[in-house]
Amino acid sequence: MIGFESREAFSAALADLPEANKVAQAAAQLRQEDLTKPLGSLGRLEDIAIFMASWQGRERPVLERIRAAVFAGNHGVAARGVSAYPPEVTAQMVANFAAGGAAINALADACGAELVIVPIELERPTADFVEEPAMSEEDCLAALNAGASVVEEGLDLLFVGEMGIGNTTPAAALCAQVCNGTAAEWVGAGTGLDMDGIAHKQSVVAQALALHGAHCTDAFETLRRLGGREIAAMAGAILAARIKRIPVLLDGYIVCASIAPLVVDQPRFAAHCLAAHCSMEAAHARLLDWLGLAPLLQLGMRLGEGTGAAVATQLVRSAIAAHNGMATFAEAKVAGVA
Numbered sequence: 001m002i003g004f005e006s007r008e009a010f011s012a013a014l015a016d017l018p019e020a021n022k023v024a025q026a027a028a029q030l031r032q033e034d035l036t037k038p039l040g041s042l043g044r045l046e047d048i049a050i051f052m053a054s055w056q057g058r059e060r061p062v063l064e065r066i067r068a069a070v071f072a073g074n075h076g077v078a079a080r081g082v083s084a085y086p087p088e089v090t091a092q093m094v095a096n097f098a099a100g101g102a103a104i105n106a107l108a109d110a111c112g113a114e115l116v117i118v119p120i121e122l123e124r125p126t127a128d129f130v131e132e133p134a135m136s137e138e139d140c141l142a143a144l145n146a147g148a149s150v151v152e153e154g155l156d157l158l159f160v161g162e163m164g165i166g167n168t169t170p171a172a173a174l175c176a177q178v179c180n181g182t183a184a185e186w187v188g189a190g191t192g193l194d195m196d197g198i199a200h201k202q203s204v205v206a207q208a209l210a211l212h213g214a215h216c217t218d219a220f221e222t223l224r225r226l227g228g229r230e231i232a233a234m235a236g237a238i239l240a241a242r243i244k245r246i247p248v249l250l251d252g253y254i255v256c257a258s259i260a261p262l263v264v265d266q267p268r269f270a271a272h273c274l275a276a277h278c279s280m281e282a283a284h285a286r287l288l289d290w291l292g293l294a295p296l297l298q299l300g301m302r303l304g305e306g307t308g309a310a311v312a313t314q315l316v317r318s319a320i321a322a323h324n325g326m327a328t329f330a331e332a333k334v335a336g337v338a
């Protein structure tokens, strides 16, 4: 199992990322060109199949072991009234996940994913990042490792999700810090703030940036100061997946924000990721643009929990079914391009 012993070990892992299997990628590309359809006619389904082949290292990818990992954390900054819901909802929703009653329970089941719920120290919210770093070095490392620990050998696909009242505030701070721009450009309604609530949230993010901005010198320090436990855990899980060459489907705004500091340090960090959807959180589209990722879906969702990724998993399944199941021109005795 992958673990990071120290912040230096995390940075070293980030600096030494494996790449996709070029041979499997080329073989999958050739197979797509040989299947009984006009060249390119399955559009992005073709790209998805080739992407899966390249990271799984086989011409014909499989989708038998899918893991959905949902991380939960609480945020000191939530006490400043930056969410439409109270902080106790985080633990209450974790109980709902355990009882099987949340959207992700139904959607993980529908897409064939095995769901793992990882609450991280809910009774101990992070520090209020307007006043001090959100986490100590030890807490940030523990959260990164809680994420890495869900990434077992042999997974065909991983997606992560989150539950954390207030977490669109640290997500916006992370984006403003690493992708540039003002707090106003990265702050949105989250669970449903009104205009006054959004203005207040912008000023909270601006204060955090003024305090921490100059100290955010690398991915670890940025996550530690401006992130949160579930956010660091998602970054740790997505890095561990990269180390094992497991493809990842990204979910909403908070999931994408969790890897932004890693992308700044390593511009190819998100190469093993597909963007499942573009959520309704206003800045998610801007963040996907910055990441250079085109979302597979746009369904007006803004729930989190990994729900958008669970829905997009059905597309990955369709892409692989066509790629593996179709006949070639030669097999079907169909004439190719004239």
Ligand SMILES: O=C(O)c1ccc[n+]([C@@H]2O[C@H](COP(=O)([O-])O)[C@@H](O)[C@H]2O)c1
Residues within 6 Å of the ligand: 082, 083, 084, 085, 162, 163, 164, 165, 166, 167, 168, 169, 189, 190, 191, 192, 251, 252, 253, 254, 255, 279, 280, 281, 284, 301, 302, 303, 304, 305
């Ligand atoms: O995934 C998204 O894009 C998304 C957008 C808005 C809100 N959420 C969810 O709502 C919570 C954060 O919203 P807030 O207003 O409490 O910061 C958190 O539990 C997220 O899972 C998620």
Ligand SMILES: Cc1cc2nc[nH]c2cc1C
Residues within 6 Å of the ligand: 085, 089, 093, 162, 163, 164, 191, 303, 304, 305
């Ligand atoms: C009820 C509820 C469920 C959620 N799931 C993810 N974020 C959430 C926020 C709320 C408020």
